[in-house]
Amino acid sequence: MPAFREHYTTITFDHRAFGRSPDVEDGPGRIAFGTDTLALLDHVGVERVHFVAHSMGGRTAFGLFTRAPSRLASITYSGTNGGVVDDHARGRKEELEADGFFAGTLLRRALAEDFYDESPEGAFLYRQLRGVNPPRPRDFLAPLPRRLNYRGSTATRLSESGLPILWMVGEHDRVVAPELIRHSHTLTPGSRFALVPRAGHSSYFEQPDAWNRTVLEFIAAVEANARATAGGSAAAQ
Numbered sequence: 001m002p003a004f005r006e007h008y009t010t011i012t013f014d015h016r017a018f019g020r021s022p023d024v025e026d027g028p029g030r031i032a033f034g035t036d037t038l039a040l041l042d043h044v045g046v047e048r049v050h051f052v053a054h055s056m057g058g059r060t061a062f063g064l065f066t067r068a069p070s071r072l073a074s075i076t077y078s079g080t081n082g083g084v085v086d087d088h089a090r091g092r093k094e095e096l097e098a099d100g101f102f103a104g105t106l107l108r109r110a111l112a113e114d115f116y117d118e119s120p121e122g123a124f125l126y127r128q129l130r131g132v133n134p135p136r137p138r139d140f141l142a143p144l145p146r147r148l149n150y151r152g153s154t155a156t157r158l159s160e161s162g163l164p165i166l167w168m169v170g171e172h173d174r175v176v177a178p179e180l181i182r183h184s185h186t187l188t189p190g191s192r193f194a195l196v197p198r199a200g201h202s203s204y205f206e207q208p209d210a211w212n213r214t215v216l217e218f219i220a221a222v223e224a225n226a227r228a229t230a231g232g233s234a235a236a237q
Contacts, residue, residue, distance in 0.1 A: 003208075003216065007216065011040070011044065013037075013040060015036070017030075017133075017140055018133050019134075023136065030059065030141055034059075034060060034063015036060075037060055037063070041071060049073060050072075050074045050219045050222065051072055051076070053078065054078040055079045055201065058077050058083070059083075062158075065158070073164075073222060074165065076166040076168060076218060076219075077166070077181075078203065078211070078215075079168070079170065080176060083153060084158065085153050085155075085187075086153055086183075089183050092183075104174070106175065107130065109200070110202050113172070114172075115200060122206070155184075155188055159187075159188050162190075164222045165190075165192070166191065166192045166193075166214075166218040167188075167191060168193075168211070168214060168215070169196065169203070170201055170202070170203035171195055173200050173203070178195060
């Protein structure tokens with residue numbers, strides 16, 4: 001946050017069922033992420049944002065895109081494919097699963113293996129931060145039953161929109177797999193791709209300087225292009 005607020009109006013929030021935002025009883029759950037974010041932008045009076053989405057935030061970014069594409073100046077997809085997949089990606093993911101690439105708990109895979117030895121205090125802090133989340137169903141982020149066999153992709157809609165997109169992934173990410181994120185990049189012509197060295201899934205936490213620099217350079221380039229064409233600026237989400 002300090003790195004971004006030096007340059008932009010910066011907004012962060014707890015998704016429902018995370019941090020200090022409990023979901024309402026029998027609420028809509030994660031399908032409301034996009035609607036929640038749009039309501040938040042309206043509430044704080046921000047018209048247009050550079051949306052920086054990490055991991056499950058990819059769902060939020062596309063949820064906002066489907067509801068109000070004009071509110072987005074760019075999207076950074078970090079550690080998430082944002083729904084940009086095809087049959088090749090699905091098949092390759094199945095192969096990686098069979099090879100044990102995704103073995104282990106999500107908490108263990110959230111950080112690169114070397115991080116536990118190189119920064120035990122950082123790994124401890126990461127586990128402690130996770131503990132602030134309120135109780136929620138174990139399947140809160142699981143695909144809805146009607147979408148279990150869904151074979152679609154968000155690639156076409158994102159590509160045709162012309163929206164600037166940056167794909168980022170940690171070099172040792174065992175939650176989404178770097179090669180699969182690079183493939184999402186190829187499915188969205190004109191997008192950018194960045195591999196964060198010596199980082200796992202939580203690259204923003206493991207290598208914050210490199211992560212911040214990459215995102216800031218991307219947003220600055222988008223802003224410079226906007227000024228060269230129609231002018232204006234946007235907040236960073």
